[in-house]
Amino acid sequence: MLRDITIGQYFPGDSVIHRLDPRFKLIITFIYIIMLFAGDRFICLGVGAVFTLIAIFLSRIPLKMFVKSVKPLLPFLLITAILNLFFVTSGDILFKWKFIKITDEAVSISIFMFVRIMLLIMGSSLLTYTTSPITLTDAIERLLSPLKKIKVPVHELAMMMSIALRFIPTLIEETDKIMSAQKARGAEIDSGSFMTRAKNMISILVPLFISSFRRADELATAMECRCYRGGEGRTRLRQLKSAPRDYIALAIAIVFWVINIIIG
Amino acid sequence: MAILETQELTYVYSQGSPFQKTAVDHVNLKIDEGEMVGVMGHTGSGKSTLIQHFNGLLRPTSGKVLLDGEDIWADKNKIRDVRFKVGLVFQYPEYQIFEETVYKDIAFGPKNMGLDEAEIKRRILETAHDLGLKEELLERSPFELSGGQKRRVAIAGVMAMNPRVLILDEPTAGLDPAGRDKILGHIKNYHERTKNTILIVSHSMEDIAGFADKILVMNKAKLFCYDETEKVFARADEISQIGLDVPQITKVFMKLKEQGLDFGKDVYTMDYAKKLLLKKLAERGGV
Numbered sequence: 333m334l335r336d337i338t339i340g341q342y343f344p345g346d347s348v349i350h351r352l353d354p355r356f357k358l359i360i361t362f363i364y365i366i367m368l369f370a371g372d373r374f375i376c377l378g379v380g381a382v383f384t385l386i387a388i389f390l391s392r393i394p395l396k397m398f399v400k401s402v403k404p405l406l407p408f409l410l411i412t413a414i415l416n417l418f419f420v421t422s423g424d425i426l427f428k429w430k431f432i433k434i435t436d437e438a439v440s441i442s443i444f445m446f447v448r449i450m451l452l453i454m455g456s457s458l459l460t461y462t463t464s465p466i467t468l469t470d471a472i473e474r475l476l477s478p479l480k481k482i483k484v485p486v487h488e489l490a491m492m493m494s495i496a497l498r499f500i501p502t503l504i505e506e507t508d509k510i511m512s513a514q515k516a517r518g519a520e521i522d523s524g525s526f527m528t529r530a531k532n533m534i535s536i537l538v539p540l541f542i543s544s545f546r547r548a549d550e551l552a553t554a555m556e557c558r559c560y561r562g563g564e565g566r567t568r569l570r571q572l573k574s575a576p577r578d579y580i581a582l583a584i585a586i587v588f589w590v591i592n593i594i595i596g
Numbered sequence: 597m598a599i600l601e602t603q604e605l606t607y608v609y610s611q612g613s614p615f616q617k618t619a620v621d622h623v624n625l626k627i628d629e630g631e632m633v634g635v636m637g638h639t640g641s642g643k644s645t646l647i648q649h650f651n652g653l654l655r656p657t658s659g660k661v662l663l664d665g666e667d668i669w670a671d672k673n674k675i676r677d678v679r680f681k682v683g684l685v686f687q688y689p690e691y692q693i694f695e696e697t698v699y700k701d702i703a704f705g706p707k708n709m710g711l712d713e714a715e716i717k718r719r720i721l722e723t724a725h726d727l728g729l730k731e732e733l734l735e736r737s738p739f740e741l742s743g744g745q746k747r748r749v750a751i752a753g754v755m756a757m758n759p760r761v762l763i764l765d766e767p768t769a770g771l772d773p774a775g776r777d778k779i780l781g782h783i784k785n786y787h788e789r790t791k792n793t794i795l796i797v798s799h800s801m802e803d804i805a806g807f808a809d810k811i812l813v814m815n816k817a818k819l820f821c822y823d824e825t826e827k828v829f830a831r832a833d834e835i836s837q838i839g840l841d842v843p844q845i846t847k848v849f850m851k852l853k854e855q856g857l858d859f860g861k862d863v864y865t866m867d868y869a870k871k872l873l874l875k876k877l878a879e880r881g882g883v
Contacts, residue, residue, distance in 0.1 A: 394614075512653050513692040516684040517753060518676060518708030535704065538694035542739070 341501075342464045348577065349391040349462045354471035356578040360585040361459045367589050368448055368455075371596035377444065379592045380451050383585075384458070391462050401457040402450055409449055416442040465497035467570065473563075474572060487563025495551070503544070510539050598626035599793055600650055600682070600761060604659035607645055611657065619645040621817040622659070627761075627795070627810075632787055634804030634825070635797040637814035638839045643797055644687075646814060647763050650795075651682035663761075680709050683759030687766045689750030690743065698741070698749050699734040705757040716756075723755040726786045728778070744775040748782070755786060762786075763795040768803060776803070802843045805829070805864040813840070829862045845869045 344350075349357075368380050388398060402409075416438060423437025460468070473490035480486050511521055519532040607620040619642045627633055637643035648654040649661050652668050652675040661668050668678045683705075686692065695701035699720060706716045724734060727748040733741070738749050751767060767783065768776040784807055787794050795812075798804050804811065811828040813820040815838045821828060828835070832842045832850060842850075842864070849863040859876070863869045 509686065510692055512648070513684075513686045513689065514704075515653060516651055516679055516686070517692075517705040517757070518679055519704075520676070520708075523673075523676070535692075535694050539692055542694075543691055 341461065343393055343397070343461045344464075345392060345462065347390060347392045347462070349387060349458070351577070352462075352581055353572055353574045353578040354463050354467045355475055355572060356574065356582055357459055357463055358468070358471050358475060360582060361456060363585045363589050364455050365452065367592050368452055371592055372444075373596055374440075374444065376592050376596045377447050377451065379588060379595070380455075381447075383588045384451055384455050387458055388454070391458060393458075393461050397461065398454045398457055401461075402453050405449075405453060409446055412449070413442040413446045416445055466494055467572075469494035469497070470568070470570065470572060487566070491563075499544075499547070502547075503540070506543060507536065507540060510536050597629055598662075599629040599664060600627040601625070601662040601665070602649070602659065603662065605646070605649060605656050605661060606658045607642075607649065607654060608657045609645075618817050620649070620656075623819045625812065625819060625822050627793060629760075629793055630791050631793055631809045632807060633793075633795045634801075634808035634811045635795055635814070636799060636801065636804070636811060636840055637797075637820075638799065641814040642817040643814045644765060647684065647765060647795065647797060650761065650763060651684045652678045653684070680757055681759055682761045682763065683754040683757050685751050685754045685762070685764045685767060687769055689753075689767075690746035692753075693738045693746060693750055696737060697735055698729070698738050701738050701749060702734075702752045702756050705753055709757060719756045719758060720752070723752045723786075726755065726789065727752050727782045744771060744778065747771065747775075747779065751779070751783075758790070759792065761793040761795065763797070765797045766799070767796065768798070780807075800841055801829075801835075801846075801864065802841070805843050805846075813838075825864075826862065829864045832862060 352360075364380070364383065367383075368377070371377070371379075388395060417434060418432065418438070420438035420441050421433060421435060423435035425433055425435050426439065427434040463471075469490045472493065473486055476484070476486045476490075514532065514535045515521055519535055520528050521532050521536070524532075602623050602625050605620055605623045606618065609615070609617045609619055621642070623646065635643050635647065645654065649656060650663075652661070655669060663678060663681060668675065693701050695704065702720045702723065703716050706719055711719070720734070721731070724731065729745070729748055729752065733745070733749075738746060741749065747767070751764070755762065764783065767779055771779065780803065783794065783796070786792075796804055796808065801811075805825065808825050810823065811825050812822040813828065813835065820838065821831065829842070829846065832846050836842050845866055846862065846864045849859065849869065852859070859872050863872060
């Protein structure tokens with residue numbers, strides 16, 4: 333069950349998208365998000381969808397993986413859509429029953445929002461699927477480095493983020509293991525009433541917290557043993573270098589953005 | 597009468613994804629009631645996956661697991677009862693401890709079974725005794741105990757459910773030799789008292805050579821062999837070929853055989869080696 337969570341997972345590969353400079357990929361993703369949220373006509377989303385599909389095709393990651401990335405968030409998407417359906421009251425009434433009114437505008441807005449968020453998830457999944465967490469945080473650190481001048485602890489934030497990302501799979505695995513162990517002792521986690529399930533969550537959360545604290549402590553010691561003293565004067569193993577293809581990719585993204593602005 | 601049986605048991609991880617992997621491949625075996633079985637295999641040989649089928653934590657991709665001749669998945673709602681009959685102690689079980697006192701933590705399993713307080717107390721005292729946990733430890737927080745003690749508390753948590761089959765996944769992993777012998781000794785005592793079936797997973801033969809009746813070897817998701825301990829050790833060279841460690845003493849005797857000193861038997865415990873050597877020396881009139 334937990335193994336099916338794919339958000340934030342990296343799929344190693346050697347496609348054009350994989351090889352793009354992560355800084356550019358981040359900037360392009362931002363442009364993409366702005367693009368999705370700026371336009372409020374369906375055609376704008378269409379442009380976004382075309383852009384996403386091209387990128388997915390180039391990344392050579394099976395489309396199925398993207399469907400999977402949307403799946404865990406589907407309930408929230410559906411709730412948003414349903415709320416929009418009932419609470420948007422402008423437009424012509426299509427359906428009326430007692431106090432419930434559904435208008436044509438409500439229908440179009442819920443579909444619009446649904447598609448918009450789905451594209452957003454797919455686009456950002458593409459970023460994490462094709463960029464390893466470490467390079468991604470490197471890129472964030474580099475992009476935010478101007479903020480150091482106003483005393484924002486950019487390096488520390490980036491380090492925290494890479495540690496957090498690094499431990500997501502470990503935590504998932506750990507949770508899985510503890511769940512199995514407690515199930516073997518007869519804990520009802522997948523079955524049973526809501527109350528017993530909630531009570532049994534304690535038997536999972538306590539060991540999980542304890543092992544997280546232990547792991548954090550061990551990690552801190554290991555880092556200190558290797559003389560980690562924060563970002564000052566720290567050199568890096570991987571230097572980020574931009575190539576012509578990065579500028580081309582950025583140019584393409586900007587072209588899409590401009591098209592979006594013109595038709596929107 | 598076989599208490600546990602598998603028929604063409606197969607399990608495939610992440611079926612249909614790029615990470616698809618067959619972890620258990622058409623395994624057929626029968627485990628008899630009251631036996632002490634050693635389960636061996638290299639990392640990734642499928643032994644951990646196999647044992648998680650025995651108490652229904654994993655559902656076979658195909659094939660069956662039979663407990664007392666009945667398919668454990670015949671009624672999905674009864675799978676919890678299977679877990680009370682087949683107890684599973686995971687690797688590093690001390691990481692599953694969560695209660696405030698040792699007593700409460702051991703009581704978690706029996707409570708889930710719906711036993712009454714008196715019975716729970718009786719069982720806890722019994723298993724604590726089996727595992728050499730002193731009574732005054734029971735009211736302490738499990739988190740102040742030593743590593744070896746924590747391990748025993750966690751094992752007691754499953755033992756107190758008094759499962760007919762007890763499966764332990766590497767119960768001695770990460771312990772020093774003294775702690776290892778202690779735990780194995782306690783498990784042996786428990787086996788003698790209850791006569792329950794026990795499966796011990798280990799990658800070292802040294803651990804289980806001494807007291808397992810039978811040994812089950814997994815290799816590359818397949819059942820490599822399942823036979824009486826002596827017969828398995830007779831194939832020591834094949835076993836070392838699939839990357840498993842045979843006991844040091846067996847290696848010594850294999851080398852001796854190569855050099856022409858054949859004892860005609862396979863040796864896998866120190867006591868037996870001593871006996872054979874002394875006998876040989878006596879024959880030569882050396883002692």
